[in-house]
Amino acid sequence: MGKLHLQHISKSYGATKVLQDVSFHVNEGEFVTIVGPSGSGKSTLFHLIGGLIAPDSGTITLDGKNLINTRGHISYMPQNPSLFPWRTILKNVLLSSEIAGKKDAGNALELIEKAGLSGYEDAYPHQLSGGMKQRVAFIRSLNSPQSIICLDEPFSALDEFTRFEMQEWLLSIWKEYQKSILFITHNIEEALFLSDRILVLSDKPASIKKEIIIPFSRPRTEDLLLSDEFMKLKREIHNDLRS
CATH class of the missing domain: 3.40.50.300 (P-loop containing nucleotide triphosphate hydrolases)
Known part of the structure; x- marks a missing residue:
């Protein structure tokens, strides 16, 4: 829907x-x-x-x-990626599903792979380029139930x-x-x-x-x-x- x-x-x-x-x-x-x-x-x-x-x-x-x-x-994605600097990439992607009461990391890991970010799951936002941060912000939106x-x-x-x-x-x-x-x-x-x-x-x-x-x-x-x-x-x- x-x-x-x-x-x-x-x-x-x-x-x-x-x-x-x-x-x-x-x-x-x-x-x-x-x-x-x-x-x-x-x-x-x-x-x-x-x-x-x-x-x-x-x-x-x-x-x-x-x-x-x-x-x-x-699900809303602003101009700025708005990633939490103290959360890893995986935990940033999981944020939208956590808010919805879901904690399964399987889909988030799949999205991270599709975003070409495998190996960055435990990295922090300051370690990523601008384009990589935008990818994280978008797959976080995709991982939401909306x-x-x-x-x-x-x-x-x-x-x-x-x-x-x-x-x-x-x-x-x-x-x-x-x-x-x-x-x-x-x-x-x-x-x-x-x-x-x-x-x-x-x-x-x-x-x-x-x-x-x-x-x-x-x-x-x-x-x-x-x-x-x-x-x-x-x-x-x-x-x-x-x-």
């Missing part, structure tokens, strides 16, 4: 209206990315979905269950080469586990390479300006980035964000 629905969501902070009549959905096992201008309310959407704040109006459901003012129903993962610009701090490696790795892991993913990025190329659909937000107060269904088949390779169709869509989204 993992079908997320937001309908007619509006949110203001004082006199500032951030979101206005936002409606969209994420299907089970789908990869949906939100792009929009800085300050357009992308992170506010995650806070609403996570139950940290409540909308002024509208509904948010996951598999038909109300999410408003309720926590613990999604059916949907919200990723908030997880690769923004990485250099371009490492970032692309991480994108390829994320797709390979996601393909195997098929959890629903809602992804935020400012990087149009990243959005096109990863997603099934892209939602373009308008400037504040944000609404869904456009939905783009990505036509590229999977698996996706680096050659796609230079194709005519890819470049055309990239220009189209760039113009949508500027207009």
Whole structure:
């Protein structure tokens, strides 16, 4: 399971209206990315979905269950890996399942292996590179029982080469586990390479300006980035964000 629905969501902070009549959905096992201008309310959407704040109006459901003012129903990965420095890599990955009351390390060890981190189970975060830390943070999210993962610009701090490696790795892991993913990025190329659909937000107060269904088949390779169709869509989204 993992079908997320937001309908007619509006949110203001004082006199500032951030979101206005936002409606969209994420299907089970789908990869949906939100792009929009800085300050357009992308992170506010995650806070609403996570139950940290409540909308002024509208509904948010996951598999038909109300999410408003309720926590613990999604797995969230922020820009910073947010690993506990005093916990080993294995114990960091286990954290999400521990919170859910599960202590079986078998799945965590399997994920660590699939992340290419075998041999680092007893290492600490300061011993890992930026890309390795991001892998740990993502497999920690995968190891949680929640059916949907919200990723908030997880690769923004990485250099371009490492970032692309991480994108390829994320797709390979996601393909195997098929959890629903809602992804935020400012990087149009990243959005096109990863997603099934892209939602373009308008400037504040944000609404869904456009939905783009990505036509590229999977698996996706680096050659796609230079194709005519890819470049055309990239220009189209760039113009949508500027207009």
